[in-house]
Every structure is written in structure tokens, then in C-alpha cells.
Amino acid sequence: MSAIELHGVTHAYPGSPMRFDLRVEPGEWLAVIGPSGAGKSTLLDLVAGFLPPDSGTIRLLGRDATRTAPAERPLSVVFQDDNLFPHLTAERNVALGLSPTWRLAPKVRDKARQALARVGLAGLENRRPGELSGGERQRVALARAVLRDRPILLLDEPFAALGPALRGDMLALVAELRREAATPPTIVMVTHHPEDAREHADRMAFLDGGRIALVDTPAAVLSGADPRLAAYLGNTTSRT
Numbered sequence: 083m084s085a086i087e088l089h090g091v092t093h094a095y096p097g098s099p100m101r102f103d104l105r106v107e108p109g110e111w112l113a114v115i116g117p118s119g120a121g122k123s124t125l126l127d128l129v130a131g132f133l134p135p136d137s138g139t140i141r142l143l144g145r146d147a148t149r150t151a152p153a154e155r156p157l158s159v160v161f162q163d164d165n166l167f168p169h170l171t172a173e174r175n176v177a178l179g180l181s182p183t184w185r186l187a188p189k190v191r192d193k194a195r196q197a198l199a200r201v202g203l204a205g206l207e208n209r210r211p212g213e214l215s216g217g218e219r220q221r222v223a224l225a226r227a228v229l230r231d232r233p234i235l236l237l238d239e240p241f242a243a244l245g246p247a248l249r250g251d252m253l254a255l256v257a258e259l260r261r262e263a264a265t266p267p268t269i270v271m272v273t274h275h276p277e278d279a280r281e282h283a284d285r286m287a288f289l290d291g292g293r294i295a296l297v298d299t300p301a302a303v304l305s306g307a308d309p310r311l312a313a314y315l316g317n318t319t320s321r322t
């Protein structure tokens with residue numbers, strides 16, 4: 083049983099037809115790279131259920147999820163924009179990952195505080211997003227996803243706006259949380275940084291023009307001579 087299976091999944095924004103076939107195995111960490119507009123976010127939106135496919139089948143953990151509502155899917159998403167509620171404290175924002183009610187049960191509150199401590203934010207539970215730095219806000223969003231403890235974690239460039247050192251720290255934290263999990267989550271991570279994929283991912287998919295052009299180990303993808311990949315990487319990225 084694969085964690086994620088896309089069979090002939092199509093979606094057509096005006097002028098941008100896309101078609102995806104993909105399998106991601108349980109516990110695997112897949113990095114997704116490709117030019118702006120290639121369809122990386124669209125791919126994640128289809129898996130998450132924010133976008134209905136025009137045709138094709140999506141299976142998650144062996145079950146047909148093609149028409150399953152996003153909240154019912156066995157996954158969490160962290161976006162580039164942290165998606166926090168500005169009027170709620172960090173603790174409440176995290177707690178919403180578990181329970182969408184306004185009353186905060188003590189058990190839920192404890193779990194939210196633990197999740198915040200786990201991402202290094204102990205003591206900041208009562209701050210609102212406006213009182214946190216961009217990096218801290220992304221940690222709150224990550225804590226919310228971690229708390230949900232779903233088998234699949236989708237990351238759409240959540241650390242892209244952070245500096246290189248902090249981005250590295252955040253990825254190391256995701257890797258550590260994954261190692262600690264009784265059952266490691268399946269991760270699909272969109273990134274514009276091939277070195278992040280090389281360090282953490284088991285496989286890498288290169289998207290181009292709404293298709294998965296290449297999928298293999300990061301080393302194999304990055305060492306390949308595909309001209310589309312070369313054009314994407316340019317001369318600025320070392321490919322050693």
C-alpha cells in the first residue's frame with residue numbers, strides 16, 4: 083500500500099493543463115522542485131483536497147480519497163504563508179489543529195503547549211501572530227501540524243521566507259520530529275533549494291509544465307543531464 087497514489091490526475095487552470103501520476107511510499111520524504119508555475123502548489127492542493135481533480139484517482143493510505151473533503155484526509159499542510167488567525171494566541175492557533183471549538187479543553191491546551199515547546203516556543207504561548215517573528219510564526223504553524231499527528235505531511239515552501247540558517251534549523255527540526263515519531267509521517271515538501279532536498283529527501287520529483295518530468299533519488303535527479311532541469315538550476319547552484 084502506498085501512502086499517496088495519483089493516477090492520471092488532471093487539473094486545468096486556463097492555459098495551464100496539468101496531469102500527475104505519482105506514488106509516494108509510507109514514511110518516504112519526497113522533495114518537489116521545479117520552475118515557478120510548474121504546478122507544485124497545484125499538486126499539493128490536489129493531494130490535500132483544496133482543488134478537485136478534473137479526472138483521475140487519488141488514493142491515500144490505500145483508500146480512494148478523490149472526493150474526500152480536506153478535513154477528512156489523513157494529512158496536514160504547512161504553507162509558505164503561516165495561515166494563523168491573527169486575533170488568536172499561539173496556543174489557540176495550535177489547539178485549532180485538534181479541535182475547532184472555541185472552548186479550550188485542558189487536555190487540548192496541554193497538548194498545544196507541548197507542541198509549542200517541541201518547536202522551541204515555550205513561554206510564547208500567549209503571543210498573537212503579530213507579536214511573533216516570521217520564523218516563530220512558521221514554528222507555530224509547524225506545531226499545529228505536528229499536533230495533528232496525521233500520517234501525511236505536506237509542506238509547500240513553509241520556510242522559504244526565512245534566512246538560510248533558520249531554514250536549515252527548521253528542516254532539521256522536521257527531520258528530528260520524523261525520527262522521533264512511532265510511525266514516521268510521509269512528507270511531500272515543495273522547495274526551491276535543491277540542497278535541502280539532497281540533505282533530507284529520499285526522492286525528488288522535478289515538475290515542469292504541469293507534469294512530473296523526473297522522479298528519482300536527489301543525487302540522480304540533480305546529476306542528470308535533462309536540459310529542462312539544467313535550465314531551472316542555472317549556473318548559480320552547485321551540482322556536486
Ligand SMILES: Nc1ncnc2c1ncn2[C@@H]1O[C@H](COP(=O)(O)OP(=O)(O)OP(=O)(O)O)[C@@H](O)[C@H]1O
Pocket residue numbers: 095096098116117118119120121122123124125
Ligand atoms: N487560482 C488560479 N487560477 C488560475 N490559474 C492558476 C491558479 N492557481 C495557479 N494557476 C496557474 O497554474 C499554474 C501552476 O501554478 P502553481 O501555483 O501550481 O505553480 P508553482 O509550481 O507552485 O509555482 P511557484 O514556485 O511560483 O509557487 C501557473 O501557471 C498559475 O498561473
Ligand SMILES: [Mg+2]
Pocket residue numbers: 122123124
Ligand atoms: Mg507554489
